[in-house]
Amino acid sequence: MSGSAHISDLTFEFVNGSAWAMVRSHFDVKSFGVNAYVAAEPGTEVIGEHDELGADAGKHEEVYFVSSGHTTFTVNGDEIDAPMGTFVFVRDPAAKRKAVAHEAGTTVLIVGGKPGEAFTPSVWERQAPALMFFSKGDYEQAAEQYEQLLADAPENAVFLYNLACAQSHLGRKREALDHLREAIEKRPELCAGAVKDPDFDGVRDDPEFSAITGQVGSAGTGS
Amino acid sequence: MSEKAYEVAHLDELDRFPVDDEGLLWRPVRRRLGITAFGMNAYTAEKGDERVVEEHQEKDGHDELYFVASGRATFVLGEEEIDAPAGTFVHAEPGTKRGAVATEPNTTVIAIGAKPGVPHEVSKWEEIFVAFGHYRKGDEAAAREHLTKFVAENDGEWQGHYNLACLEALTKNREGAIAELKRAIELDPQAKEYAANDEDFDWLRDNPEFPA
Numbered sequence: 001m002s003g004s005a006h007i008s009d010l011t012f013e014f015v016n017g018s019a020w021a022m023v024r025s026h027f028d029v030k031s032f033g034v035n036a037y038v039a040a041e042p043g044t045e046v047i048g049e050h051d052e053l054g055a056d057a058g059k060h061e062e063v064y065f066v067s068s069g070h071t072t073f074t075v076n077g078d079e080i081d082a083p084m085g086t087f088v089f090v091r092d093p094a095a096k097r098k099a100v101a102h103e104a105g106t107t108v109l110i111v112g113g114k115p116g117e118a119f120t121p122s123v124w125e126r127q128a129p130a131l132m133f134f135s136k137g138d139y140e141q142a143a144e145q146y147e148q149l150l151a152d153a154p155e156n157a158v159f160l161y162n163l164a165c166a167q168s169h170l171g172r173k174r175e176a177l178d179h180l181r182e183a184i185e186k187r188p189e190l191c192a193g194a195v196k197d198p199d200f201d202g203v204r205d206d207p208e209f210s211a212i213t214g215q216v217g218s219a220g221t222g223s
Numbered sequence: 224m225s226e227k228a229y230e231v232a233h234l235d236e237l238d239r240f241p242v243d244d245e246g247l248l249w250r251p252v253r254r255r256l257g258i259t260a261f262g263m264n265a266y267t268a269e270k271g272d273e274r275v276v277e278e279h280q281e282k283d284g285h286d287e288l289y290f291v292a293s294g295r296a297t298f299v300l301g302e303e304e305i306d307a308p309a310g311t312f313v314h315a316e317p318g319t320k321r322g323a324v325a326t327e328p329n330t331t332v333i334a335i336g337a338k339p340g341v342p343h344e345v346s347k348w349e350e351i352f353v354a355f356g357h358y359r360k361g362d363e364a365a366a367r368e369h370l371t372k373f374v375a376e377n378d379g380e381w382q383g384h385y386n387l388a389c390l391e392a393l394t395k396n397r398e399g400a401i402a403e404l405k406r407a408i409e410l411d412p413q414a415k416e417y418a419a420n421d422e423d424f425d426w427l428r429d430n431p432e433f434p435a
Contacts, residue, residue, distance in 0.1 A: 002321075004298065004305045004313040023288070027314035030339035031286040032261040061260050063252075065333065067292060067310070075229045085234040085292070089256035092228035107310075109290065111335055113260030116342050 001028055007067075007107065011038055013135045018044055022128045023109075024121065031119050033060065033112040035128075039069065039101030046071060046101040046108050052093035058122035060112030064088040064099065069106025071099040123153055130162065139169040157187035165199035173203050181212045230256045234292065234331060237265060240356025246273045249356060252333070254349055261337040262346065265292065268325035275332050278322030287336040289313040289323070294330025296323040347377060351386045363394055374403075381410035389423045400424070401432050408434055 010026050011019035021036035023029070039046040052060050064073070066086045073080040073088050075097045082088060082099065090097050099108060113119050130145035146163035153159060160183035167176035180200070184191045194200060195213050203209045237250040250265035252258070262285070268275040275296050276289060289298070291311045298305040298313050299322045307313060307323070315321040323332060337343045350373045358366035370390055374383040388403035404424070407414035418424055418435035427433045 002300055002314055002316045002319045004300065004307065004311060006308070007310045007312065010312075023312060027288065027312070029286055029288055029314060031337035031343075032288075032335060034288060034335065061258065063256065063258060063263060065290075065292075067290070078229075080231055082231070083233075087230075087232050087234070087252060087256060089230045089232075089258060090228065091226060091230070091257065091259075095228040097229075111261065111263065113337065113343065115259040118340050118342055119260075119337065 003027060007036055007038075011036070012132050018046065020128075020131070022132070024125070025128050031113075033058065033119065033121065033125060034109065035125070036067070036107055036109045039071075039104065039106040041104045042102055044101045044106075045098055046106055047073075047097065047099035047110070049074075049096060049098035051096050052090075052112075054124075057093070057124060058112060058120075059093045059114050060122070061089070061091045061093065061115055062097075062110055062112040064090070064097075065109040065111070067107045067109050069104075070102040071106055071108065072102070073097065073099045123156060124158070127159065127162070134162070134166070139166040142166040143170060155186060157183045157190060160186065161190050161194070165197065168200050168202040171202060173206060176200075176203050177206065177208050177212065180209075184212060226257075232256060234265060238353075238356070239267070240353060241359035242266075242277070242352070242356070243274070244359075246270055247275060247277070249352060250331070251349065251353070253345070254353075259343065259345060261335060261343050263333065263335050265331055265333045267329065267331045268294070268296075269329055271325050271328040271330065273325055274322070275325040275330050276321065276323035276334065278320065280318055280320050284317045284338045285336040286317060286339050287315045287321070287334060289315070289321075290333045290335070292331045292333050294325055294327040296325050296330050296332060298323040347373075347380075347382075351382070354386070354390065358390060358393065366390055367394075379410065381407040381414050384410065385414045385417065388418075389421065392423045392427060395426075397427060397430065400427060401430070401434065405434050 007021050010021040013019055018040045019038040023034045037046050066082050066084050068084050070083045073082050076095050130142050133142035143166035146159050149159045160179045164176045164179035191213050232255050237255055239248045242249045248267045250267055252263040252265055266275050291307045291309050293309050295308045298307050301319050354366045354370040370387045374387050377383045384403045384407035388400050391399035404418055415435045
């Protein structure tokens with residue numbers, strides 16, 4: 001749709017006070033990806049370390065534009081001082097990149113697309129509405145969104161993990177533990193996060209939770 | 224040699240090519256960074272109260288998103304008028320009339336665009352804009368060198384010859400202008416229609432050799 005919005009009207013709290021603006025999905029932009037992140041405080045990773053090769057990633061070339069504040073980018077180990085007005089273009093999808101904010105409110109726009117291919121939203125970006133419901137504490141809607149996403153991508157470990165989080169909040173212990181187990185079986189590195197993740201407070205005391213997070217592969221013995 | 228994994232540029236370091244005689248500056252971002260998956264440019268109005276996005280409709284089907292990076296502008300989007308301070312996004316679907324006038328000095332708008340459903344193709348028009356940018360900055364030699372190179376690389380396309388004809392006409396090179404315009408018309412007769420209404424050629428119209 002054609003329309004306008006200020007970035008402050010598109011942001012919602014994402015994690016630890018930082019905010020995410022779902023620009024592409026808000027306007028239904030169809031030909032490139034575009035989102036923005038806002039750091040809660042100095043020292044925040046406004047762009048978390050990642051590359052564009054993961055199963056959920058779009059293999060995009062990406063432009064980062066520091067629209068306010070000040071950051072330090074690290075790309076393939078090179079540190080780049082990036083005050084407001086800086087463009088950092090990462091053409092290599094294999095390049096590891098992250099950005100740390102120097103000031104609260106530092107905002108970075110990201111624009112991405114895959115060279116030589118028509119744009120389609122990445123699997124990762126498709127969970128934006130679900131994350132928004134999470135940030136509002138609407139776990140019922142968040143769970144519904146993840147169930148819909150999993151209908152199209154049943155092997156996606158992050159979707160399974162986040163569905164488990166929502167179900168934990170909703171008191172659906174059995175489903176939460178089953179989905180958490182499945183997520184960790186598919187992606188064992190999710191285990192470390194689950195141990196500390198407050199979203200699992202609702203199932204943490206269950207012996208099966210300890211089995212899933214303590215002994216990957218023998219999960220399910222507590223039931 | 225393999226391409227570098229990343230490029231960095233600050234807005235202040237981007238080229239400043241005049242687009243018109245009213246002060247609108249084109250600041251090529253895609254071209255500077257080597258982006259290939261979508262188009263990206265910045266436009267700056269230094270004085271304020273000047274056009275910062277030309278009024279147009281993107282008839283070639285581009286989806287465009289504008290971001291006000293600094294200053295403030297009034298956008299027209301379809302029939303709507305939008306006050307857009309720094310931090311505002313304006314999205315225009317293909318075919319929607321859009322344009323913007325800066326309302327503060329040093330207003331910069333970043334434009335991002337691509338055509339939905341197909342791989343992005345870098346617009347060859349960028350190189351023509353660069354050539355005329357050099358001309359408007361008073362560097363005729365750079366303009367001619369840039370456009371001549373572009374024509375040599377795209378000899379079968381009328382637009383290059385037509386624009387070189389314009390440049391030759393603007394710099395009062397009668398023979399060059401007529402030769403290039405003839406070549407453009409040979410390649411595509413619509414060049415004749417454009418030339419008939421193009422004021423760049425006004426001083427040449429009475430010449431018996433003028434082909435339009």
